[in-house]
Amino acid sequence: MASTPLGDDNYPDPLVSSPQGGGSVWRVVLLGLFLIGLSVAFSLYSDRIPPDATIAFVGVLAVVGVFCLFGLAAGLFRFAGRDERRTVPQAVADSLPFGAVVSDRDGKISYVNAQYGSFTGAMNNGVPVGVPRLFAGQSDASEAIYRLSRAAKDGRGAIEDIRIMGGLGGSQTESQRAFWYRVAVRPLPETDDARKPLVIWSVEDITRDKENNESAFRDLQRAIDYLDHSPAGFFSADAHGHIQYLNSTLSDWLGYDLAEFNAGQLRLSDLVRGDGATLLMRGRGDGEIRTEIIDIDLVRRNGTSLPVRMLHRAARLADGELGETRTLVLDMSSAPDTEEELRAAEVRFSRFFNDTPFAIATLDGEGRIIRTNAPFGRIFRWVDEEKSLELQPLSDLIGEGSRERFGRAIADALANRSEVEPVDALLSGEGDHAVRLYVSASEPGAGSPERVNVYALDMTDQRKLEAQFAQSQKMQAVGQLAGGVAHDFNNLLTAIIGFSDLLLLKHKPGDPSFSELMQIKQNANRAAGLTRQLLAFSRRQTLRPQVLELPLIVDDLTVLLKRMIGEKNTLTVEHGRNIWPVRADVVQLEQVIINLVVNARDAMPEGGSITIRTSNIAQGEAERLSYEGMIAADFVLIEVQDTGTGMSPDVLQKIFEPFFTTKELGKGTGLGLSTVYGIVKQTEGYIYPESMLGVGTTFKIYLPRHVPAANEIAAKTLAAAPVRDLTGHERILLVEDEESVRAFSARALRATGYEVFEADGGDEALEVLEDIEFKIDLMISDVVMPEMDGPTLLKHVRKTMPDLKVIFVSGYAEESVRRDIEDDQSVEFLPKPYSLDQINSKVKEVLQKLEKRGN
Numbered sequence: 001m002a003s004t005p006l007g008d009d010n011y012p013d014p015l016v017s018s019p020q021g022g023g024s025v026w027r028v029v030l031l032g033l034f035l036i037g038l039s040v041a042f043s044l045y046s047d048r049i050p051p052d053a054t055i056a057f058v059g060v061l062a063v064v065g066v067f068c069l070f071g072l073a074a075g076l077f078r079f080a081g082r083d084e085r086r087t088v089p090q091a092v093a094d095s096l097p098f099g100a101v102v103s104d105r106d107g108k109i110s111y112v113n114a115q116y117g118s119f120t121g122a123m124n125n126g127v128p129v130g131v132p133r134l135f136a137g138q139s140d141a142s143e144a145i146y147r148l149s150r151a152a153k154d155g156r157g158a159i160e161d162i163r164i165m166g167g168l169g170g171s172q173t174e175s176q177r178a179f180w181y182r183v184a185v186r187p188l189p190e191t192d193d194a195r196k197p198l199v200i201w202s203v204e205d206i207t208r209d210k211e212n213n214e215s216a217f218r219d220l221q222r223a224i225d226y227l228d229h230s231p232a233g234f235f236s237a238d239a240h241g242h243i244q245y246l247n248s249t250l251s252d253w254l255g256y257d258l259a260e261f262n263a264g265q266l267r268l269s270d271l272v273r274g275d276g277a278t279l280l281m282r283g284r285g286d287g288e289i290r291t292e293i294i295d296i297d298l299v300r301r302n303g304t305s306l307p308v309r310m311l312h313r314a315a316r317l318a319d320g321e322l323g324e325t326r327t328l329v330l331d332m333s334s335a336p337d338t339e340e341e342l343r344a345a346e347v348r349f350s351r352f353f354n355d356t357p358f359a360i361a362t363l364d365g366e367g368r369i370i371r372t373n374a375p376f377g378r379i380f381r382w383v384d385e386e387k388s389l390e391l392q393p394l395s396d397l398i399g400e401g402s403r404e405r406f407g408r409a410i411a412d413a414l415a416n417r418s419e420v421e422p423v424d425a426l427l428s429g430e431g432d433h434a435v436r437l438y439v440s441a442s443e444p445g446a447g448s449p450e451r452v453n454v455y456a457l458d459m460t461d462q463r464k465l466e467a468q469f470a471q472s473q474k475m476q477a478v479g480q481l482a483g484g485v486a487h488d489f490n491n492l493l494t495a496i497i498g499f500s501d502l503l504l505l506k507h508k509p510g511d512p513s514f515s516e517l518m519q520i521k522q523n524a525n526r527a528a529g530l531t532r533q534l535l536a537f538s539r540r541q542t543l544r545p546q547v548l549e550l551p552l553i554v555d556d557l558t559v560l561l562k563r564m565i566g567e568k569n570t571l572t573v574e575h576g577r578n579i580w581p582v583r584a585d586v587v588q589l590e591q592v593i594i595n596l597v598v599n600a601r602d603a604m605p606e607g608g609s610i611t612i613r614t615s616n617i618a619q620g621e622a623e624r625l626s627y628e629g630m631i632a633a634d635f636v637l638i639e640v641q642d643t644g645t646g647m648s649p650d651v652l653q654k655i656f657e658p659f660f661t662t663k664e665l666g667k668g669t670g671l672g673l674s675t676v677y678g679i680v681k682q683t684e685g686y687i688y689p690e691s692m693l694g695v696g697t698t699f700k701i702y703l704p705r706h707v708p709a710a711n712e713i714a715a716k717t718l719a720a721a722p723v724r725d726l727t728g729h730e731r732i733l734l735v736e737d738e739e740s741v742r743a744f745s746a747r748a749l750r751a752t753g754y755e756v757f758e759a760d761g762g763d764e765a766l767e768v769l770e771d772i773e774f775k776i777d778l779m780i781s782d783v784v785m786p787e788m789d790g791p792t793l794l795k796h797v798r799k800t801m802p803d804l805k806v807i808f809v810s811g812y813a814e815e816s817v818r819r820d821i822e823d824d825q826s827v828e829f830l831p832k833p834y835s836l837d838q839i840n841s842k843v844k845e846v847l848q849k850l851e852k853r854g855n
């Protein structure tokens with residue numbers, strides 16, 4: 001999206017300053033006027049001026065003229081227009097990593113940059129909305145936005161961090177994730193050409209920074225906890241011998257209360273007897289930094305001695321001076337004195353070494369394996385029983401793409417570098433098994449070849465989750481695009497279907513134009529079916545769920561399905577006993593079954609058999625299933641099985657992606673299974689494919705069992721009662737930004753006797769209500785409109801008319817619309833596209849409910 005300047009030419013762009021070329025032009029004009037004046041003077045007094053002066057003046061004029069011509073050719077004088085002046089500042093604004101909005105203090109927008117337009121809800125039919133409206137409806141943001149709005153009106157700077165569950169737009173897939181936005185407002189310097197003081201808003205998504213900070217804080221807390229409760233003591237002292245850190249283990253050994261400890265409170269001389277403090281403060285004469293082993297006694301708080309072994313290292317600063325020390329303390333008072341105790345300690349270490357959940361290996365200087373723990377073979381999938389891992393180059397076990405980076409990590413470890421970057425690698429065997437390798441130097445021992453330690457974490461599951469997350473983001477993006485296209489298309493179809501109905505009222509079946517009008521309406525209804533497919537793919541279609549008996553639905557489709565699969569294929573239907581009811585949209589469910597059967601037919605070019613099964617899956621049986629993401633509950637299972645060519649694992653992972661197809665060009669759109677997936681998910685079900693090359697494919701659909709409520713049958717019977725008399729005399733306000741849809745709807749309602757008032761948006765609707773003194777019986781409003789949408793309009797109307805009946809019309813699903821309405825008890829819904837009969841029937845139905853409630 002490009003940056004969007006708003007307003008007329010008389011309202012200067014606050015992000016653009018006047019170019020310097022304008023001043024140069026005025027200087028040229030003044031110079032020209034001066035020279036013209038001199039020329040007039042010479043002409044009036046030519047008889048008094050010597051000829052030589054006249055020739056000199058003409059020469060000066062020639063030189064000035066030539067200079068101006070060359071200056072214009074070289075671009076020294078630029079007549080910059082508004083579009084040229086905007087180029088560089090607009091590029092600067094668009095390059096900002098955060099959204100920026102310039103407006104006056106009352107919220108009138110003058111300019112937005114491209115980053116702001118990328119936020120969900122920032123643009124309403126191509127028109128940017130202000131920052132307060134962008135966060136409207138977000139309860140978590142209301143107080144912060146109020147404070148920012150007050151600061152903007154007062155011309156003050158302010159900044160707020162706002163936390164929103166699911167982010168702007170309320171993504172269902174990430175409804176449990178907290179998104180953070182940093183919103184700031186500050187006044188801009190006043191300019192001579194600005195009619196009102198301006199402010200600049202900034203909106204920045206700081207979710208990743210917050211998560212990284214929280215993760216780093218948790219890791220730090222975990223590391224501190226590990227260090228505090230490690231089985232060894234640890235302390236650090238500065239160059240002057242003041243204790244800066246003391247872990248919990250050492251404080252317990254010495255009898256100090258860690259809660260009362262403050263950095264610098266204790267000195268080394270308080271912990272070490274005699275000259276021990278001087279020994280710990282002394283640096284090495286050769287200047288090298290090494291770990292020294294010091295056996296010494298510490299002093300407990302009660303004055304008793306504690307024999308310890310210290311692994312002591314003193315850091316050096318850049319200027320060579322002694323820095324802080326790092327000292328590990330081992331309690332030698334309980335150290336094993338006998339060979340049996342030493343063997344027991346080795347057994348304990350061996351159990352710890354082999355029971356860790358990650359792989360550990362030690363390598364020699366050439367990167368060959370010296371020793372491994374038990375999980376190493378499992379994580380690296382080493383199954384060669386005849387060949388040992390010992391002295392095998394570890395680089396042979398990882399993929400070629402990571403070997404160079406792993407070699408550099410080994411070199412860094414051998415060079416005793418303190419920080420070695422971890423290496424992410426795939427294993428060299430089959431599959432996509434991934435590991436993360438942490439490399440560090442090993443303390444050299446006498447006669448031991450071990451030089452490098454390698455710790456390997458199995459990252460396979462995490463990689464899969466990351467891939468699934470990326471795929472879900474891609475599906476969501478394409479789904480939003482498809483939903484937006486379908487919404488706009490529904491507006492066009494509403495007008496086409498509606499005006500067709502109006503024409504059909506005038507042209508009866510005997511009229512020559514009747515058949516053509518019917519063709520227009522039928523094709524418009526077919527197009528409406530295509531939009532339902534797009535909305536199903538984006539999971540935003542309007543479902544009309546009802547209680548269904550699956551065996552009856554499948555049996556009704558059998559004749560149609562047999563005709564579709566042809567004579568060389570056979571269809572078998574198998575039903576379990578006492579199949580539970582489900583609640584779903586019958587049309588969408590039929591579309592799911594038809595799409596799966598057609599795909600099965602296409603997978604059997606030489607013919608084969610297709611089997612449709614229905615059965616009950618109790619909660620206990622569902623708990624034993626290993627399908628990812630599926631909860632344990634009662635389900636009704638639909639299986640569609642074929643004996644076709646089957647699919648490879650790679651194809652199986654992509655079949656629900658939009659526009660992915662294995663069919664020849666022109667024989668498949670790639671939306672069939674995507675639509676199936678969307679319908680099943682919106683019905684709160686699950687779909688899982690199972691396939692094997694050369695054997696066939698089975699799609700398993702799990703739909704939740706429906707338990708009917710006590711009043712469900714009565715409500716269904718009441719809703720089924722048809723509306724006969726569609727005429728009326730009530731006053732109706734029709735709010736619709738699409739002119740063709742508004743024109744059709746108004747004519748349809750007036751034709752049945754209603755008094756209709758029209759408005760093309762929320763602002764105009766409020767003006768109309770004031771003009772007619774809020775005397776209406778019903779309001780019909782579109783949901784998505786520029787400037788003020790339907791739910792926002794409803795909030796304003798409720799202040800004056802709390803009991804007004806409202807019908808919302810939209811091409812999106814009713815459930816998604818109602819989520820944006822605070823009080824939806826008195827709101828009815830009419831999906832687009834709708835016909836003449838549908839809008840009249842809905843209006844009559846709502847008004848009759850209002851009359852019954854009044855009586």
